[in-house]
Amino acid sequence: MALKLTSRFRRLLQRPGSIDLGPYEKLTVAVGEAGESSTGLTDEELTEVVAEMRTEGGLDEDGLIEFLALAREAGERAIGERAFDGQIVGALALLQGRVVEMATGEGKTLAGAFAAAGYAIGGRKVHVLAVNDYLAERDAEWMEPLYKLLGVTVSHVGQASSPEERRAAYQAEVCYAPVSEVGFDVLRDRLAGDVADRVSAEPDVALVDEADSVLIDEARVPLVLAGATRSEELDDDVVQLVRTLRAGVDYEVDGDGRSVALTDKGTDTVEEHLGGIDLYDDANLDKMTQVNVALHAEVLLRKDVDYLVRDGKVNLINNSRGRIAKLQRWPDGLQAAVEAKEAVPVSESGEVLDSITVQALIKRYPKLCGMTGTAVVVGEQLQEFYDVEVAVVPPNTPNIRIDDTDRLYLTVEQKNTALVEHIKEIHETGRPILIGTHSVEESEQLSDRLEAAEVPHVVLNAKNDAEEAAIVAEAGVPETVTVSTQMAGRGTDIRLGGRDGSNGRERAAELGGLYVVGTGLHASRRLDDQLRGRAGRQGDPGGSLFFASLADELVTRYSITSGLRPSPDKAGRLTDRKAVGTLEHAQRVADGANAELLRTTWSYSRLTEQQRAIVLDTREKILVDDLAAEKLAASSKERYDELVEAHDEDVVKDAARRIALHHFDRRWTDHVAYLADLREGIHLRSLAGGIVHLKPIDEFNKSAIASFDTLIDDAWKDAAETLSTAEIGESGLDEEASGVPRPTATWTYLVNDNPFGTEADRILGRLRNAIKGDELVTVEDNTPVELADEDLPEELRDLDEDDLSDELPEELREAEDDEDDDEGGKKK
Numbered sequence: 001m002a003l004k005l006t007s008r009f010r011r012l013l014q015r016p017g018s019i020d021l022g023p024y025e026k027l028t029v030a031v032g033e034a035g036e037s038s039t040g041l042t043d044e045e046l047t048e049v050v051a052e053m054r055t056e057g058g059l060d061e062d063g064l065i066e067f068l069a070l071a072r073e074a075g076e077r078a079i080g081e082r083a084f085d086g087q088i089v090g091a092l093a094l095l096q097g098r099v100v101e102m103a104t105g106e107g108k109t110l111a112g113a114f115a116a117a118g119y120a121i122g123g124r125k126v127h128v129l130a131v132n133d134y135l136a137e138r139d140a141e142w143m144e145p146l147y148k149l150l151g152v153t154v155s156h157v158g159q160a161s162s163p164e165e166r167r168a169a170y171q172a173e174v175c176y177a178p179v180s181e182v183g184f185d186v187l188r189d190r191l192a193g194d195v196a197d198r199v200s201a202e203p204d205v206a207l208v209d210e211a212d213s214v215l216i217d218e219a220r221v222p223l224v225l226a227g228a229t230r231s232e233e234l235d236d237d238v239v240q241l242v243r244t245l246r247a248g249v250d251y252e253v254d255g256d257g258r259s260v261a262l263t264d265k266g267t268d269t270v271e272e273h274l275g276g277i278d279l280y281d282d283a284n285l286d287k288m289t290q291v292n293v294a295l296h297a298e299v300l301l302r303k304d305v306d307y308l309v310r311d312g313k314v315n316l317i318n319n320s321r322g323r324i325a326k327l328q329r330w331p332d333g334l335q336a337a338v339e340a341k342e343a344v345p346v347s348e349s350g351e352v353l354d355s356i357t358v359q360a361l362i363k364r365y366p367k368l369c370g371m372t373g374t375a376v377v378v379g380e381q382l383q384e385f386y387d388v389e390v391a392v393v394p395p396n397t398p399n400i401r402i403d404d405t406d407r408l409y410l411t412v413e414q415k416n417t418a419l420v421e422h423i424k425e426i427h428e429t430g431r432p433i434l435i436g437t438h439s440v441e442e443s444e445q446l447s448d449r450l451e452a453a454e455v456p457h458v459v460l461n462a463k464n465d466a467e468e469a470a471i472v473a474e475a476g477v478p479e480t481v482t483v484s485t486q487m488a489g490r491g492t493d494i495r496l497g498g499r500d501g502s503n504g505r506e507r508a509a510e511l512g513g514l515y516v517v518g519t520g521l522h523a524s525r526r527l528d529d530q531l532r533g534r535a536g537r538q539g540d541p542g543g544s545l546f547f548a549s550l551a552d553e554l555v556t557r558y559s560i561t562s563g564l565r566p567s568p569d570k571a572g573r574l575t576d577r578k579a580v581g582t583l584e585h586a587q588r589v590a591d592g593a594n595a596e597l598l599r600t601t602w603s604y605s606r607l608t609e610q611q612r613a614i615v616l617d618t619r620e621k622i623l624v625d626d627l628a629a630e631k632l633a634a635s636s637k638e639r640y641d642e643l644v645e646a647h648d649e650d651v652v653k654d655a656a657r658r659i660a661l662h663h664f665d666r667r668w669t670d671h672v673a674y675l676a677d678l679r680e681g682i683h684l685r686s687l688a689g690g691i692v693h694l695k696p697i698d699e700f701n702k703s704a705i706a707s708f709d710t711l712i713d714d715a716w717k718d719a720a721e722t723l724s725t726a727e728i729g730e731s732g733l734d735e736e737a738s739g740v741p742r743p744t745a746t747w748t749y750l751v752n753d754n755p756f757g758t759e760a761d762r763i764l765g766r767l768r769n770a771i772k773g774d775e776l777v778t779v780e781d782n783t784p785v786e787l788a789d790e791d792l793p794e795e796l797r798d799l800d801e802d803d804l805s806d807e808l809p810e811e812l813r814e815a816e817d818d819e820d821d822d823e824g825g826k827k828k
Contacts, residue, residue: 193661219358554590
């Protein structure tokens with residue numbers, strides 16, 4: 001009854017998107033009753049009983065009850081863990097295609113294994129999609145004894161897996177793999193020259209671990225397959241020229257810090273130094289692009305925040321996880337610009353052969369479910385993009401963590417001073433402390449401050465992420481202070497008293513448990529909750545406190561503060577309702593902007609995926625049937641018959657197939673390159689003050705459709721032309737001599753799809769700048785800035801406030817509307 005009441009209250013109090021757990025709770029009671037009969041079975045008998053339950057149509061309700069009762073018994077025997085009722089509820093929800101929210105430490109991994117095995121017993125194959133290699137391998141090996149006892153085959157795939165290992169792994173009933181590796185295998189299979197070269201299996205069930213991270217955060221980063229190695233260097237004169245430009249004179253940075261643009265004076269300076277060219281003439285588009293990316297790299301991308309330089313290479317930092325993004329890079333021009341900025345060798349680049357978004361990858365699966373500790377906050381996005389609902393499972397033991405009210409300060413310096421004083425005070429009691437920072441730079445600056453304050457500590461950031469598991473595992477030991485970058489994105493469990501709980505667990509609990517300190521709020525409340533969730537696992541005591549300032553990037557980028565009249569105390573702390581409300585407002589706007597970024601990524605890729613599906617349909621017929629031979633025999637009958645007379649017909653069919661595959665792949669690669677240039681071109685025109693009232697996506701789609709119209713016909717024409725001169729011997733087609741070579745090298749990476757910001761970012765920046773100008777919040781002078789029409793960006797001069805609001809995406813309009821809560825209900 002308590003479980004039911006808790007679940008109903010959670011539904012009433014939380015956002016839409018969480019479902020009623022009532023039906024699952026009834027089944028869980030039945031599972032408990034059925035479990036009594038399984039305790040007397042031997043291991044062999046248990047495996048045999050499960051084997052007899054196997055079906056191709058999925059388990060019915062009675063089958064689910066019996067299976068989960070057996071799975072609970074198997075879990076206790078195989079890995080020493082007997083599932084709580086909440087884990088059974090979670091498994092049932094997963095088997096019904098839900099995204100399950102379970103708190104940190106509540107046993108998502110076991111619940112997921114039960115569900116995966118249940119799908120397998122019901123005749124389906126499951127991919128358990130993780131965020132990285134470590135978690136995929138760890139969970140597969142951890143749960144393997146359970147799967148073995150249930151008679152289910154399990155495997156895992158990682159970056160180091162060979163094609164043979166991948167092919168075998170995907171044949172298992174349950175395969176654990178990073179979502180990126182599954183995507184890369186799909187991309188490689190799409191370009192396979194022979195059916196035998198494929199490794200991935202037909203998609204069936206996707207069970208996504210850390211579902212919000214994979215389906216929402218990682219979904220903003222497309223996966224790319226590249227080939228035809230080359231290097232792309234920026235002109236040195238452009239690099240040197242950009243370094244001489246002056247902020248506020250030659251270029252201006254948008255208020256949100258996401259884009260930078262030349263002023264009129266800056267444009268004149270650049271054009272003069274480049275020989276008097278017209279920078280915005282179509283003939284100089286390449287030079288204009290180089291200037292833009294060099295300026296972006298020089299001004300906006302920060303070392304130790306956005307990237308690290310390690311072993312003579314530029315390594316991107318995954319902003320949501322605080323780790324080196326091993327296979328991630330910016331689009332080639334921007335990557336080369338950062339490498340030029342840091343004076344390191346230009347990395348290998350190449351043309352994009354194909355790409356896929358996480359949304360498109362996941363939508364290949366007929367069945368989707370997932371699990372995470374924070375799903376309700378993004379419940380609406382999960383429904384919008386993936387059509388799945390959230391099931392919130394209450395913790396097995398009530399959460400007794402104490403979350404203190406956020407502490408807000410006027411300046412970053414005042415915040416940091418108070419932060420270090422508070423950490424020192426808590427540390428002196430012996431209580432274990434976990435500190436979450438937002439960047440490598442911030443973690444190292446805080447480390448210096450703690451060292452000066454004589455607070456011993458360890459640091460975990462992207463520079464030493466190889467030591468992650470060992471550092472995190474000991475964060476719950478008394479007197480330990482751990483400084484971590486993006487702790488919210490790390491998957492290692494933190495137990496009081498260390499890895500096995502033997503190093504002062506009782507003392508840590510008596511001191512109040514793990515104490516989590518945030519050095520600033522994240523762009524999403526969901527990430528704050530993930531960090532807080534590191535404390536108070538499974539009913540342990542714990543606490544959390546976040547520090548913030550009005551000068552934090554979250555506030556300066558996403559909130560309008562010009563109307564505030566802050567009144568800090570002597571330490572710079574702010575407690576008035578409006579100032580504190582600014583933080584909440586900034587997070588809502590940031591959530592809206594990030595949702596718009598995901599929506600934009602999907603909007604631009606949706607048409608591309610539809611076009612790719614058309615090409616793949618024809619390519620599949622070429623690969624597995626004799627379509628190429630039939631088509632080329634019809635269009636080039638004389639040449640085809642000549643070749644058949646000279647060679648065995650099977651040899652000619654194989655040659656026709658290889659020729660056709662080459663030209664379909666070549667045409668698609670050219671089309672992908674055109675779409676990339678088209679999208680970037682639309683962006684550059686927007687940066688130059690162009691399209692605001694036009695919708696870039698509409699212009700993109702028009703041009704993309706026109707370009708694709710003749711692609712398939714052109715590929716067949718190219719194939720027929722190649723056949724006319726192809727060199728074919730008894731051993732088959734000489735691909736090099738015939739001009740249809742396969743890519744000599746292919747590699748995969750993730751690409752930061754929108755480094756310059758979205759339309760939402762730019763519109764929000766214009767709106768904020770129009771309202772507050774370049775003024776900073778100060779105690780002495782906080783009167784709103786009045787701007788004359790000539791001071792406004794050109795596209796905003798004729799707009800009143802309602803028009804400005806109409807330019808915003810819906811989430812941002814709602815966030816701006818929240819500013820209307822002052823006494824008169826009027827807009828500021």
